[in-house]
Amino acid sequence: MQQPVVYVGKWMVTPSINQISQQGRQLTLEPRLIDLLVFFARHPGQVLTRDELIDNVWTRSVVTGHVVTQSISELRKSLKDGDTNAPEYIVTVPKRGYKLTVPVTWLSEEDQEAGDTLPPASGTLPEATAEPPPASTTLRSRLNAFIVWGLFLLALGSCVALVALATIDAHPPVTKTRLLLNPRDIDIHLVSGSGCTNRNAQHAYAVGLGSLITTSLNTFSTFMVHDKTNYNISEPSSSGKTLTIEFVNQRHYRAQQCFMSIKLVDNADSSTMLDKRYFVTNDNQLSIQKDLMNSLSDALTQPWPDRLQAMLSHYQPAQSSSLVTFYQAHQLLMNGDVDSLDKASELLDEVLKASPDFTYARAEKALVDILRHSQQPLKDKQLAVLNNEITQVSDAPGMKEMAILYQVNAVNMLSKGNVDEAYRNINTSIELEMSWMSYVLLGKVYEMKGQNRLAADAYITAFNLRPGENTLYWIENSVFQTSVNRVVPYLDNFLSQE
Structure with a gap:
């Protein structure tokens, strides 16, 4: 059975293809997000608790509240679609749950076949006569029959066209569209620069820093960070910012200097938010780690909470x-x-x-x-x-x-x-x-x-x-x-x- 189509605010939601669309723009969402949005649409204006969402969207399986929070956050991002002036589709009601605040309109489906709409034949056949009817009467009867069949075929064609149009509306074409940058997403890349002495240790140090930054920001900030230090595929990304770590060999007079370059770039305007270079020695890895975390806090305007400071203290050995x-x-x-x-x-x-x-x-x-x-x-x-x-x-x-x-x-x-x-x-x-x-x-x-x-x-x-x-x-x-x-x-x- 065809799944119903619903308008949520300006978005047309088509569950059968996991898609939302408006004004010629289509976005394909994960099935769980579509199920979540449809459940909100069935209860517009109602405050839904996390338990209600888990029971109905996650099919009564026990999941963490964090999974619900993350799913709603991703759904909000998709509905805003990068438009800072867009309304808040789903608002948080403190200590109660979440509520859909935009109008909801459900589309009706065609529930009858075109053939079922034909009216039954009426009247009875005339009794036989001794003489055939006049030629003018026969011609008039044939003309009436032709008109009736013509009208029937025209009505049938109209019904077919309406069904086809309804099907096209319910199944908008899937087109590849470029996603807008998400300013709250960050990719971390490890660039393969020129080799330095003790490269294996330096590589492990960079990977460790990338892991620490990713976990810290994902846990204690509003940013979503993707640690791609183990991911070498060149593909388009919707992340609004990119942080790169690179070891660079640089000649300085007759001595060869090697430093670690850290750069944070805002992909929206290609501006550099952070650009630091560190000469890594056996005695300064801890101080570099501390300085880098503080510099990121300043660049992202993201103060570190006390619990992160406590967590970072566990990453600080005596040597x-x-x-x-x-x-x-x-x-x-x-x-x-x-x-x-x-x-x-x-x-x-x-x-x-x-x-x-x-x-x-x-x-x-x-x-x-x-x-x-x-x-x-x-x-x-x-x-x-x-x-x-x-x-x-x-x-x-x-x-x-x-x-x-x-x-x-x-x-x-x-x-x-x-x-x-x-x-x-x-x-x-x-x-x-x-x-x-x-x-x-x-x-x-x-x-x-x-x-x-x-x-x-x-x-x-x-x-x-x-x-x-x-x-x-x-x-x-x-x-x-x-x-x-x-x-x-x-x-x-x-x-x-x-």
């Missing part, structure tokens, strides 16, 4: 050199394969020997080791060491406010088959930190609960936050193997088109 080694281990963790995890565990042991008070490194060591155990079961002695690591992390000051503790617990609970406890922990992780890793693990939990549709949503969110081979490997192999083609075919089709 600056430990930070680079930690980021090398962190990059290996992002790779996700067994060999990389083994190397990451060894590097984190080195970090903890040099900086035993670096609690975040201890937590990352526990995450690395629990992932190793999920792929290749550890021996009893190693498992006892791992359990001791988890206990130390749980008891460390401030760690209960860090997402990584709940990521560790979620993987640990999944390995023990305790899906409900894993679900509780990973939701707490997402509430504390919006990161690709948390959404990958959320997808794993949903798969264990038999909710593949919600798992697909989580995996696409993870890939959107950090697109690239590493995230794909995590989706396919972390904790247990996942068939991307079966669970999240959209992502499989997206990658096959590259």
Whole structure:
């Protein structure tokens, strides 16, 4: 049955093709956003709570409030379509929920076939006569019959034309249109510049900074950041800003100088919002990290809240050199394969020997080791060491406010088959930190609960936050193997088109 078409404000919403359109412009939205918009349209002017939205749009499956918030934020962006003067289609009613504030008009469907509208024949045939009727009477009868059939064919043609027009209106053509820039979106790219001494360590340091910036802004600001340091596809982007990290070799007299270049560009007018260069040494990585985060705060007019300052304090080992080694281990963790995890565990042991008070490194060591155990079961002695690591992390000051503790617990609970406890922990992780890793693990939990549709949503969110081979490997192999083609075919089709 044809799904109904509805006007929401100026937008015509066509659920059958997941599209909204107005004045010749068409936007294709994710099916979940279309379902959300249609549900609002069925309840115009009513305040809808998050629980009502979850029960009806997410088909009574339990999801986090953060997923609802993110979906409404994306829907608002699409409805505004870059027009700052556009009305607020969906407003937040504090402590109650959300409300659609624009007029709603539903379009009726054709419910009868053209043939069903024909009137029944009336009158009776004349009785037979002894003599044939006059020629003029016969001619008049034929003429009347011709007129009647002509009118019938004309009416039938009109009905067919009206049905065709209604079908065309209900199915506007899908056209490729360029999206306007979203000024609140930022892409982070790692540029392959000329090689410098100790390039591997510098590359890991840049990847680590990109990950830190992405998580910090996504969690504590109104910006949506996509970490594309592992994504080398050249394709159009709708992000309004681009941050690039590049190591540049530059001759200075007879000495060769190598510096890290950080540039933030506003793609709307190609203006440079931030342009800094750092000479990286073994003693200044910490100071560079602090200065860069403060500079971004100023450039984006985004003051850092106290909780971010507390989180950043966990990323500050006593020795600056430990930070680079930690980021090398962190990059290996992002790779996700067994060999990389083994190397990451060894590097984190080195970090903890040099900086035993670096609690975040201890937590990352526990995450690395629990992932190793999920792929290749550890021996009893190693498992006892791992359990001791988890206990130390749980008891460390401030760690209960860090997402990584709940990521560790979620993987640990999944390995023990305790899906409900894993679900509780990973939701707490997402509430504390919006990161690709948390959404990958959320997808794993949903798969264990038999909710593949919600798992697909989580995996696409993870890939959107950090697109690239590493995230794909995590989706396919972390904790247990996942068939991307079966669970999240959209992502499989997206990658096959590259």
